[in-house]
Amino acid sequence: MKSLLKALKRCAVAGAAALAVVSLQPVSSAQAAPAPVVGGTRAAQGEFPFMVRLSMGCGGALYTQQIVLTAAHCVGRTGANTSITATAGVVDLQSSSRIQVRSTYVYRAPGYNGDGKDWALIKLAQPINLPTLKIATTTQYNTGTFTVAGWGAASEGGSQQRYLLKATVPFVSDATCRSYSGYGGLIANEEICAGYTAGGVDTCQGDSGGPMFRRDSANQWIQVGIVSWGIGCARPNAPGVYTEVSTFASAIASAAAGL
Template sequence: MTEGKWYSRIRRAVLVAAGALTLAAGTTAHASAAPPPSDGGTFSPQVVGGSRAAQGEFPWMVRLSMGCGGAMYTTQLVLTAAHCVNGTGNNSSITATYGVVDLQSSSRITRKSTYVYRNPGYSTSTGGDWALIKLASPITGAATLPLATSTAYDSGTFTVMGWGSATEGGAQQRYLLKANVPFVSDTSCRVAYPSMKTAVEICAGYPQGGVDTCQGDSGGPMVRRDASNNWIQVGIVSYGQGCARPNYPGVYAQVSALSAAIAAKAATL
């Protein structure tokens, strides 16, 4: 896949003003998404065919001011997608919003970023779409989302959530939406995406479409329950052809293949 075709499928949203509420007025279609700007960008997709999440249902969920999602990896680190940020280095331009499903809630907790680490291998044929954002200070008592460390949970039905568009090219959402999507095999997914990186990507969606992540959901987690009925992260929203189109599932960074590298880097931040 050429770089141009890759970026045409990334699920990003439009930029929002620095310091403004992390609710974008609108988004570009996946097909028109541009590479991230130097300040950390704003891109992503939203949940199509979803329903509103309840307060506290996904307590580790984070909205990032460039229009992406993320999940609390530790009380001071947010895991998101590499394509949501421009590069590695000091960065105080990103605002993380935590603790609410309504982005306008007075109960929201916000933190500025201080540093961003973007997986340096992301643009290679084997690179995974992940990045870590360090916050200026920990969020005391924040819920964190464990990562899948084996392929044991890389099948079945997954749950996705985000504040992205509810329709392809539509506006970003004020309230967190959620939806369930089934696993799609690598063989089937490569029919839609011949250049899919099977070593580090996983697909989910319905053959008939209708339910999917979309612009503004990039970087958010795809999760399922583990053997103890706890949420575990199996994917990171990465890209797709449009949103919820028939025969075009969503593509996610495969956390089980990336968790060791994520943990190793997080330990140094």
């Protein structure tokens, strides 16, 4: 059932845009989502230099300058793959200064079957000389305020965005997330929820694979999640679900080292 629900939200579509941030406390029913709503506000050039747009309609982040971390459901099987184009270095996908590099290989999380383990790596034909986004290796940062950015749909069923958008959403505990209709299958320790009880701010179609990140103790960006699934976009009592990066940090590092 959950796999069907995923198709309602994050799965790669020709879109790209909504975003998120997490507060230090679980979301209460009294909380109202702040402006802006789904679609967020436009990111400034260079604000999130690690952001990558993938040609199949997903997002991603530079794990290294030659490897993109994205969602498993965005790619096919592990193996050689030269069909994906990664666009980076710009907030405007039509900018003449955009950097575009083809893929050479895809590594999909072992055992991925549509539920959990939603991560993958894409090796590029050449490095992109831009800052990378480090990933969380412990659960220390799996709370608080998260930022999400992407070129996905700015409304449920909407179309791809030309410009990179950003937004913020609050952390939702596993227990609270599971209490919502359709979220009973949430996989603890593999998935993390974020969103407002009232809805209004969320990731959406085309944001799949993009990073959910926050500041660490040194005030540097650190990735804690990967846009995975959810029911609709920005609906009340329907938070976004993200792959819990820290759970897979060792596996990601090992896989990357072998690419």
